[in-house]
Amino acid sequence: MSKINKVVLAYSGGLDTSAIIPWLKENYDCEVVAFVADVGQGEEELVGIEEKAIASGASACYIADLKEEMVKDYIYPSLKTGAIYEGKYLLGTSMARPIIAKAQVECALEIGADALCHGCTGKGNDQVRFEGAFAALAPQLTVIAPWREWNLRSREALLDYLAERNIPCTASLEKIYSRDANAWHVSTEGGVLENTWNAPNELCWVWTKDPQQAPDVAETVSVLVEKGEVVAVDGEPMTPYNALHYLNSKGAEHGIGRIDIVENRLVGIKSRGCYETPGGTIMMEALRAVEQLVLDKESFEFRQTLGLKASHLIYDGRWFTPLCQSLLAAANTLAQDVTGEVVIQLYKGQATVTQKRSGNSLYSEEFATFGEDDVYDHSHAGGFIRLYSLASRIRALNSQK
Template identity: 50%
Template structure:
């Protein structure tokens, strides 16, 4: 088996797991390992990953700032759909995986690697997301998933392996970690260990991007977000790049206790899992986007989008970003956003975000038609025939039942 792999590109964080994987790949496959570390806005310094890889003897090291591409080409298209998995989850982890996979495949092509590897476990969704993306982009690529192959199936065994091979072990990784964390510019998640009992409330120590709602300011914070063709482009009148805009909304949402979610979700592999998510900027953004759609989208278009959204969200959660059906749905969604332009005013207060104003040069809202005062554009008598035609089948059904 080892002779089949000559060069592998590893998705490398610099942490204990992927550092052990790096050494294990060399031992098991006798191959050259190239590391790839992506900065997706996880909020921690990633350059130490370079030093760690160099210390472990890696000669080809890729460290890339992908924050703008992440928000522009993955987060924003998803938010045009108002995507929520199982009605509440904003897909922060799910949407990051296709970009990491895409760059891994591109790097593999550039350096002549014949395989890629990831550190996702055999119990989770990420293994599926990574590998479906790999195969969609390169059907002939070889994929190595160490957690499905090796016998290092406990934290104790990982640490023992690291000590035997002089791999530095972060101080906080000795012993059982309280929970596992995944982070990027859209969200931060925590799961496992101390959070595995769904009856037990998560402690305040779990949260890092939001203040507790009860500790948030007693005065509301108002914010205005400008949209162009469905994408946010400015906050309080200041035009910002995609990553900078999401960063600003994270700051505003987090300071006001917005974006916390305690969820028991259905994993693609079949089990239920409990996760704690913080998505402050995304929670503000989805409320704002629905606010601007409310005055710019036709009823039929809006309702069709809402019917398709669960399917679209499921495709992302399951790992089918690069599938033809997701791309078909994206084309429909993007078509719907052509006139979704304008400004939304929101009120942020102690964990809640409310739309309190919206305006657009493309607005379909007609005061002349909805006013309770006298008007000359709507004949209320027309409603009688409208109602009778819609009631016809109900009347016939009732008579038949007799």
């Protein structure tokens, strides 16, 4: 092992990172500092986490509250692009990784650490996301990925490893599902989901109510958007995180934001997951509704292109790259006119826009009406169509010669 003096570990308090702390000390003979990112995974996940890290052998444990910053500086910019990975996934895990990695790097630089460590496996996307961010922000720091080095290959092996060292751990041998949660979403993988012919059971869903058991009466929420950002809900001005938290509660009650997908991981493996993004689904519907009013055809098409490309850059862990920042800047420019109010009906798993208005709207009732009007001469359409189809006409005439 290369000589490491102090390493900052992205610590969750789970079985893997609890075992990583003593493993680092034994194999690298270094000081281990635990870094915990509060990205809205839930207070129950953070209770006693500092004591747990110290008991595992960490010299210190730093907890950073990143919830508001994550929504404001990472989720909202992503929303403006319309990024949806492979047509369905709202990038819940992906959008949390850049800010966690950035805060971890800042912690390491502040305390004089010479290495960074994460608990990602060698099969997943997160190892790329973390290490891509590390490379962009602090290439001078050594990166340690225990799952690519150690010979602990099972949950049982990890538990035995901790037991042999008398390190307390509340984890059990059986862990049916793998979950990841933050303010934006919660994901569930493993268990029955590993067979794509198995339908999800009730344990596959954590936040949202089964749409079949959701209220029989629809509920509406009013969302105010300014320059592509949600600034108020139901008439109350809210910070980005508070708006998301409020909409999560509303959406979850009505079973909003459930998806069951098989996605293409960056490393080439397909994986299946059940994802819940109730508040995010409502926010996305609100922004797209205002866009329909204010963006012209070419601008909307370009925004769709931005969203497709941004979804892959964010999913692939390329947030801190010039291309990703350029796409975010372009989307932000388009969003300058995306201001308006939207009313969304929540009912048994569906978030349906029922009303929308904007002072920047390009929609004109006078032009769109099927009734009589004084602003549109139907005869003008003939010349437009003749010019619009001129290339087709010339091609057909050539073929007749």
